[in-house]
Amino acid sequence: MDQFSPILLNLGLLGYVLGALAGLVFFRRSRAANLGAFGCAAAAAACTGLACVHALLTGAATDAGSTRLVPTLVPYVQFTVCLDPLSCFFGLILSLVALALSIYSLGYARGYYGRKSVGVLGAFYNVLVLATTLVFLSDNAFFFLIAWEIMALSAYCLVSFEHEQNETRNAGVLFFVMSHIGTGCLILGFLLLFQASGGYGFAGFHALGDKMAASPRNAAFLLFLVGFGVKAGLVPLHIWLPAAHPVAPSNVSALLSGVLIKTGIYGLARVLFDFLGTPPNWWGVTVLGLGTLSAVLGVLYALMQHDLKRLLAYHSIENIGIILMGLGAALMFLHTGHPVLASLALVAGLYHTINHAVFKALLFLGAGAVVHAAHTRDMEEMGGLAKRMPHTALFFLIGAVAISALPPLNGFVSEWLVYQSLLQGFGTTSSLIRLMFPLSGAMLALTGALAAACFVKAFGITFLAQPRSTHAAQAREATPTMLLGQGLLAAACVFLGLFPTLFLKVLDPVTRQLAGPALSTQLSLANGLVLSGATPGGGSVSTLGLTAAAAGLLLVPFALWLVYARRTRVRLGPTWDCGLQGLTPRMEYTATGFSKPIRMIFKALFRPRREVQREYDFSPYFAKTLRFESHVEELFLTRLYRPLYGAVWQASRRMRALQAGSLQAYLIYIFVILLVLLLFAL
Amino acid sequence: MSSTAFDFVLQTALLLGLAPLVSGCIKNWKAKLQNRRGPPVWQVYRDIGKFLRKDMVVSEHASWVFSYAPYVVFISALLAGLMVPMVSTQAPLSLFGGVLALVGLLALGRFFLALGGLDPASAFGGMGSSREMTIAAIAEPALMLAIFTVALAAGSTDLSHIVQATLGPAWSLLNPRHVLAFAALFIVLLAETGRIPVDNPATHLELTMIHEAMLLEYSGRYLALMEWGASIKQLVLMTLLVNVFFPIGLAADASPAALGLGLLSYLARLSLVAGVVVLVETANAKLRLFRVPDLLSAAFVLASLALFSTFLFQ
Numbered sequence: 001m002d003q004f005s006p007i008l009l010n011l012g013l014l015g016y017v018l019g020a021l022a023g024l025v026f027f028r029r030s031r032a033a034n035l036g037a038f039g040c041a042a043a044a045a046a047c048t049g050l051a052c053v054h055a056l057l058t059g060a061a062t063d064a065g066s067t068r069l070v071p072t073l074v075p076y077v078q079f080t081v082c083l084d085p086l087s088c089f090f091g092l093i094l095s096l097v098a099l100a101l102s103i104y105s106l107g108y109a110r111g112y113y114g115r116k117s118v119g120v121l122g123a124f125y126n127v128l129v130l131a132t133t134l135v136f137l138s139d140n141a142f143f144f145l146i147a148w149e150i151m152a153l154s155a156y157c158l159v160s161f162e163h164e165q166n167e168t169r170n171a172g173v174l175f176f177v178m179s180h181i182g183t184g185c186l187i188l189g190f191l192l193l194f195q196a197s198g199g200y201g202f203a204g205f206h207a208l209g210d211k212m213a214a215s216p217r218n219a220a221f222l223l224f225l226v227g228f229g230v231k232a233g234l235v236p237l238h239i240w241l242p243a244a245h246p247v248a249p250s251n252v253s254a255l256l257s258g259v260l261i262k263t264g265i266y267g268l269a270r271v272l273f274d275f276l277g278t279p280p281n282w283w284g285v286t287v288l289g290l291g292t293l294s295a296v297l298g299v300l301y302a303l304m305q306h307d308l309k310r311l312l313a314y315h316s317i318e319n320i321g322i323i324l325m326g327l328g329a330a331l332m333f334l335h336t337g338h339p340v341l342a343s344l345a346l347v348a349g350l351y352h353t354i355n356h357a358v359f360k361a362l363l364f365l366g367a368g369a370v371v372h373a374a375h376t377r378d379m380e381e382m383g384g385l386a387k388r389m390p391h392t393a394l395f396f397l398i399g400a401v402a403i404s405a406l407p408p409l410n411g412f413v414s415e416w417l418v419y420q421s422l423l424q425g426f427g428t429t430s431s432l433i434r435l436m437f438p439l440s441g442a443m444l445a446l447t448g449a450l451a452a453a454c455f456v457k458a459f460g461i462t463f464l465a466q467p468r469s470t471h472a473a474q475a476r477e478a479t480p481t482m483l484l485g486q487g488l489l490a491a492a493c494v495f496l497g498l499f500p501t502l503f504l505k506v507l508d509p510v511t512r513q514l515a516g517p518a519l520s521t522q523l524s525l526a527n528g529l530v531l532s533g534a535t536p537g538g539g540s541v542s543t544l545g546l547t548a549a550a551a552g553l554l555l556v557p558f559a560l561w562l563v564y565a566r567r568t569r570v571r572l573g574p575t576w577d578c579g580l581q582g583l584t585p586r587m588e589y590t591a592t593g594f595s596k597p598i599r600m601i602f603k604a605l606f607r608p609r610r611e612v613q614r615e616y617d618f619s620p621y622f623a624k625t626l627r628f629e630s631h632v633e634e635l636f637l638t639r640l641y642r643p644l645y646g647a648v649w650q651a652s653r654r655m656r657a658l659q660a661g662s663l664q665a666y667l668i669y670i671f672v673i674l675l676v677l678l679l680f681a682l
Numbered sequence: 683m684s685s686t687a688f689d690f691v692l693q694t695a696l697l698l699g700l701a702p703l704v705s706g707c708i709k710n711w712k713a714k715l716q717n718r719r720g721p722p723v724w725q726v727y728r729d730i731g732k733f734l735r736k737d738m739v740v741s742e743h744a745s746w747v748f749s750y751a752p753y754v755v756f757i758s759a760l761l762a763g764l765m766v767p768m769v770s771t772q773a774p775l776s777l778f779g780g781v782l783a784l785v786g787l788l789a790l791g792r793f794f795l796a797l798g799g800l801d802p803a804s805a806f807g808g809m810g811s812s813r814e815m816t817i818a819a820i821a822e823p824a825l826m827l828a829i830f831t832v833a834l835a836a837g838s839t840d841l842s843h844i845v846q847a848t849l850g851p852a853w854s855l856l857n858p859r860h861v862l863a864f865a866a867l868f869i870v871l872l873a874e875t876g877r878i879p880v881d882n883p884a885t886h887l888e889l890t891m892i893h894e895a896m897l898l899e900y901s902g903r904y905l906a907l908m909e910w911g912a913s914i915k916q917l918v919l920m921t922l923l924v925n926v927f928f929p930i931g932l933a934a935d936a937s938p939a940a941l942g943l944g945l946l947s948y949l950a951r952l953s954l955v956a957g958v959v960v961l962v963e964t965a966n967a968k969l970r971l972f973r974v975p976d977l978l979s980a981a982f983v984l985a986s987l988a989l990f991s992t993f994l995f996q
Contacts, residue, residue: 383803386745397747406790407783419782419839426834438830438989442982445785445826446819452793453815460800460811466743530777539839545778546787549764550757553694557753557907564734565903575741575802575899583743589800589808597816601975 005060005083006067008051009137012095013069015044016130023123030118034109037122041129042102048133049095052088056506061085062513066139066203076200082139085509086274090136090266092506093354096492097258097361098129104365104485105251107478111372112249121161121249128154128255135263139202141190148186148263152179155260158252159244168247175244178237182230186267189223192216193275202274209277217276221283224271232264233317234324235294236636241317242301246309246377250368253309257316258361265323265353272331273346273514279331285433288328292440295321297605299450303457303598304606304632306591307377308367311458312360315403318447319356322418323349325440329421330515336428339516341421344534346515347507347523348417355410355496359402362489366396369482370462373475379458379591384467388475393463395486400455402493405448408543410496413531416541418444420533450598457594466585498544501528592630599632606632685936689774690764697763701913702726704920704956709884711960726913730906738902741802751798752900752907758791759914766921767845769944770933780839781829784922785822788874788915792818795908799896810895813971817880817892820978821873827985828866831859831992832926841922845929862988864927868958869981871923875916877959879969879977890968924951 022036055061066080083091105125109118131154134147156179160172190200196212197204209217226237233241241261245253272279272287298317305311326349333342367377369392374382386393402409422444425437467473477483496503501524508518525532525540532540577583599608613627614620658669706723713720740748762784764775779787796815799807833839836847873880876893886894897908925932931947933940969977 384743384745386747390746393745393747401790401793404789404793405786406793407779407786412786416782416786423830423833423839427837435989438827438834439986441830442823442827442985446823449789449815449819449822452789453819456793456796456800456811456815460797460808464745464747464797464801465803465808526777533839535837537838537840537843539780539782539833539843540777541779541783542777545775546761546783549690549775549778550761553757553760554753556694556698556760557756560734560906561903564731568735568737568902570738570740570902572742573739575743575804577804583803585803587805588803589805589812594808594812597812597971598819600972601816601820 002058002060005051005055005064008047008054009081009083010069012044012047012051013130013133015040015047016126016133019044019126020123020130023119023121023126025119027117027119030109030113033117033119033122034106037119037126038102038105038109041105041122041126042099044126045095045098045102045129048091049099051083052092052095053506055083055088056085056092056509059509061088062509066201077142078140078201079138079143080140080201081134081137082202083137084139085513086266086269087137087139089350089354089506089510090262091133093262093357094129094132094136094259096354097255097357097489100485100488100492101251101254101361101365102485103488104254104368104482107481107485108249108251108368108372110479116161121158124154124157124161125252125255128158128252128260132259132263136266141193141200141202141205144202145183145187145190148183151260151263152176152183155179155256159248159256161249161252162247165247171240171243171247174240178230178240182227182237185223185227185230189220189227189271192220192223202270205275207277208275209279211277218280221272221276224267225286228264228267228271229290230264231267232261232320232324233294234264234290234320235297235317236640238294238298238317239634239637239641242305242310242313245313245316246307250309250364250371253313254361254364254368257313257364258357261316261320262353262357265320265327265349268324268327269346269350269514272327273334279335281332281335281433284328284331284333284335285436286328287324287331288436288440291321291324291326291328292443293321294318294324295447296443296450299447299454300598300602300605301634303450303454303595306379306461308370308379308382308458308462309364309377311379311454312363312367315451315454316356316360318451319352319360319403322415322444322447323352323356325349325444326352326418326421329418329425329437332433333421333425333428334515338428340519340522340534341424341428342515343511343517343519344417344424344523345421346511347504347519348414348421350507350510351417351496351500351503352411352414355402355414355493358489358492358496359399359409359411362395362399362486362493363403365482365486365489366392366399369478369486370396370475372478373471374469375471376469379461381469382462382467382472383465383469383585383588384463384472385475386463388467388472389463389477391483392478392486395483395490396463397459398490398493400459402497404452404455406452408497408547410493410500413497413500413541413543415444415448416531420539424533424535424538453595453598457591461589461591461594465588466583468585468588498547499528500531500543605635607635608632686774689770689772693764693768693774694760696768697760697914697917698910701917702730702910704917704952705913707953708956708960708963711957712963715960715964726909730910733901733906733909734903736902738904740901740904741804741899743803744801744899747794747797748801748899749904751794751801752904752911754794755791755798756907756911756914758787758794759911759918762787762791763914763918763921765841766918767842767925767929767932768921769941769948770936771845771849771929772842776840776842781833781841781844782839784841784918785825785829788918789818789822791911791915795896798900798908802899804899806891806895806898809889810892810898813892814896817873817974817978820975821870821981824866824978824981824985825870825874827982827989828863828870831863831985831988834989834992835859841926845925845932848926849929849932858991859988860927862984862991864923866981866985866988867923867927869977869984871919872959872962873974873978873981874919876912878963879966880974882968890971920952920955921948924948924955
C-alpha cells in the first residue's frame with residue numbers, strides 16, 4: 001500500500017496540534033492567535049481531506065491496515081488508526097467542512113478582538129477537529145472512546161465560550177449531561193463486544209454479531225442506538241441539540257451541526273453494518289421508524305422558531321432523520337437479502353450525510369454573518385439584508401434551496417435516492433411491513449414541503465422586505481474571508497447537486513465494505529449525465545440535464561422580451577399601502593405570523609398558548625398598547641424530561657440519607673459491598 | 683436525438699399555447715354555468731399580451747429576488763411539463779426526471795413565488811406566502827402517496843413508463859386502487875392550482891386570497907410570466923391526471939395520424955377534467971382556511987386506501 005495517504009494524514013493531525021498550540025501561545029495576542037490557529041486548521045483540513053480522497057479513489061482504503069500513531073504501554077489500549085473506506089468517507093466530510101470553516105473563522109474571529117480570547121477559541125477549535133478526526137479514524141474501541149470524550153469535552157468548552165450569558169451556561173450543562181448518558185451506553189455496548197471477541201480492535205469486531213447470542217446482540221444494538229442516537233440528535237434524545245448549537249460561536253455551530261452530529265451516524269453505520277452482522281428485521285424497522293419520526297418532528301419544531309440559529313439546529317434533527325431513513329431501509333434490505341437495494345439505500349443515506357454537512361454548515365455560516373451584522377439571533381428584528389449583504393444572501397439562498405430538497409441542488413439528489421430506495425423496497429417482502437416504505441416516503445414528502453415552508457420563512461423574513469431594526473438597516477456585508485468560506489460550501493452544494501454520478505465513485509468502496517456491490521456504474525446512464533435508480537427502467541433524473549434544459553427554455557422569455565417588451569421601462573415605486581401614510585416595517589409579516597397556520601393545524605402537537613394584554617380608553621378596537629405573547633410546548637421536554645428530571649432529583653434527595661457524614665457508616669457500606677461481591681464470585 | 687429535440691420544441695409550444703386556453707375555457711364555462719356571459723376563451727392570451735407590453739412598476743423595498751422569481755416560476759413549470767407525456771406516450775424529458783423531479787420542480791417554483799410575495803414588504807404578500815406554503819405542505823403527502831400508488835404498480839417513477847403500464851386492458855382502469863388514487867389527486871389538483879374550495883382565483887383584494895396576494899406587487903412583464911407560469915402549472919397537473927389515469931388514445935409512435943388522434947383524445951379528456959373543475963367550483967363555496975386541512979387529509983386518506991388496496995389485491 002502506498003504511503004501517500006498516511007503521510008498526509010499525519011501531517012494533518014500535526015497541523016491541528018500546531019494550531020491548538022498556536023492558540024495557546026498567542027493567548028493574549030488576538031491577531032496572531034487567529035492567524036496561527038485557524039491558518040493551521042485550514043492547512044491541516046486540506047491535508048486530511050486529500051488523504052481521504054486519495055485513499056478512497058485509488059482503492060488504497062479497501063486494504064488499509066492499522067497505523068500506530070503513538071506508542072503505548074497499557075494493554076488493550078492501542079492508539080491506532082485505520083483509513084478504511086467508511087472512516088475515509090467521514091474524514092472527507094469533516095475535512096471539507098473544516099477547511100471552509102477555518103477560512104471563514106479567520107474573518108469571523110475578528111469580531112471577538114478585544115472582547116474574548118481568540119486564542120482559547122482557536123485552541124479548542126483545533127482540539128475539537130482533531131478529536132473528531134480521530135473518532136472517525138480510530139480502529140480500537142478504547143482509543144475511540146478516548147477521542148469521543150475529548151471531542152465531547154472540547155465541544156462543551158466551545159458551546160460555553162460565551163459563558164457570560166445564563167442561557168449559554170444552561171445549554172452547556174445540558175449538552176454535557178446528555179453527552180455522558182450517551183457515552184455510558186457506548187461503554188456498555190463496547191464491553192458486550194469485548195466479551196464476545198476478547199479484544200478492543202475493530203478488526204476483531206467485524207461481523208461479530210453473527211457469532212453472538214441473540215440477547216447480548218440485541219442489547220448491544222439498543223445500547224449503541226441510544227449512545228450514538230444522543231450524539232446524532234435522534235428524537236426523543238434530541239433535546240440538548242437545539243439548546244446547545246445556537247449559543248456557540250457561529251463557526252462552531254456550523255461544525256457541531258454539520259459534522260459533530262455525524263459522529264453518531266458514523267457510529268451507527270460502523271456498528272450496525274460492520275460489527276453486528278446480519279440484522280433481524282426489527283432493527284431496520286426501528287431505525288426507519290425513528291428516522292421518520294425525527295424528520296417530521298424536527299421540521300415541525302423548526303417551523304415554530306424565530307431564533308435563526310435555533311431554527312437551523314432543529315433542521316439538523318430533521319436531516320438526521322432522513323439519513324436514518326436511508327440506513328434503516330438498508331438494514332431491512334440486508335435482512336431480506338437484497339444487497340443491491342441495501343447498497344442503494346446506504347448510498348442514499350450517506351449521500352445525504354455529506355449533503356447535510358455541506359449545506360447546514362453553509363447556512364450556519366450565513367447565519368453567523370447575519371447575526372454578526374444585525375446583533376441579534378431573532379429573525380423578527382432582521383429584514384432587508386438581501387440589499388445590504390447581497391453575497392451572503394445569495395449563499396444563504398443556495399443553502400436554503402439545497403436543504404429544502406429542491407432541484408437542481410444536492411439535497412434534491414440525495415432525497416431522490418431515498419425515495420427510490422423506499423419505493424423499490426416495497427417489492428422486497430410480502431408482509432404487511434412493506435407498507436412502511438411508501439408511508440415513510442409520504443412522510444418524507446411532508447418533511448420536504450414543510451422544510452421548504454420553513455426556509456421561505458427563514459430567508460424571507462431575514463433577507464427580504466424592509467429592515468425591522470436599526471441594526472439591520474445599518475448592516476454591512478461580511479468580510480472577504482467569511483464570504484470565501486461560504487462560497488466554498490455553496491460551490492460544494494452545486495457540485496454535489498449537478499454531478500452526482502461523479503461523486504458516487506467515492507462511495508463505491510464504502511458500499512462494498514458495508515452492504516453489497518458498488519453501484520456507481522449501475523447508477524449512471526448516458527456517460528454519467530443521468531442518475532438512475534438501481535433497477536433498469538425504474539426511473540432516472542439528471543439535474544445537469546434539467547439545468548441545461550432550463551437554460552434553453554430561457555430563450556422563451558428572452559424572445560418575448562425581444563418582441564414585446566424591448567421598449568418598456570421599469571419604474572421604482574412604493575409598495576401599495578391601501579391608501580395609508582406609507583408602509584412601515586411593523587406592518588410586515590413576521591416569522592411568528594408566517595408559521596401561524598402550521599401552528600394551528602398541528603395544535604395537538606404544539607399546544608400553543610397565547611397571552612394578549614390590551615390597554616384602551618374607550619373602545620377595545622383602539623388599543624393604546626398591546627402586548628402579545630405566544631408559546632409552543634416542546635412535548636418531549638414537558639412530558640418526558642421534566643418528570644424524569646423530577647424523579648432523579650427526588651431519588652437523589654432520598655439517597656442523601658446514606659451519605660450522612662459518619663465514617664463508621666461508610667466503612668460498613670464498603671464491607672457489605674465487599675461481602676456481596678465475594679458472594680457473587682463464589 | 684434530433685427527434686427528441688423536435689419533441690422538446692413541440693411540447694414546449696403545446697404547453698405555452700394550450701395553458702392560457704385552458705384557463706380561459708374554465709373562466710368562460712364557469713360564467714356560462716352561473717348565467718353570466720363571461721370573458722371570451724381567448725381573454726387570457728390578450729391579458730398576457732397586454733401585460734408584456736406594459737411598463738413595470740417595481741417596489742422600492744424589493745431586492746433582486748423579486749426580479750428573478752418570475753423566471754424561476756415560469757421555467758420550472760415549463761420544465762415540469764416536459765416530463766409529462768401529453769400527446770404521445772413518450773415525454774421529451776423523461777430521461778432527465780420522472781414524477782419525483784416533477785414534484786420537485788413545482789416546489790421550486792412555489793418556493794420562489796412565495797419569496798417574491800414576501801419581498802415587497804406588504805402584509806398581503808406575506809399572508810399569501812404563508813398560506814401557500816402551508817397548503818402545499820399538507821397537500822404534498824397526499825400527492826406523493828397517490829403518485830407512489832401508480833408508480834409502484836408500474837415499477838417506475840418515470841412518467842412515460844407509468845403511462846405505458848396503465849395502457850393495459852380497459853377494465854384495469856376501474857380497479858379500486860386507480861379510482862381512489864385519482865380522487866386523491868383530483869383534490870390535490872384543486873388545492874395546488876388555487877381553485878375553489880381552497881382558494882378563489884377570481885378575487886383580487888380579499889383577505890382570503892392566497893395566490894393573488896403574492897402577485898399583488900407584480901406588474902408588466904413579470905406579471906405576464908407569473909400568470910402564464912401559473913396556467914402552465916395547472917395544465918401540467920391536469921395532464922398528469924388525465925394521462926396517468928386515463929391514457930386512452932395516446933400516440934404510441936411518431937406517425938402524424940397517431941399524433942393527431944392522440945391530440946384529439948388528449949383535448950377531449952382535458953376538457954372533461956376542466957368541466958369537472960368548473961362544476962366543483964360552481965357547486966361549492968370557498969372553505970375557511972382552517973377547514974382546508976380537513977379536505978386535504980381526506981385526500982391523504984383516499985391515497986392511503988389506494989395504497990392498502992394495492993396490498994390487498996396483489
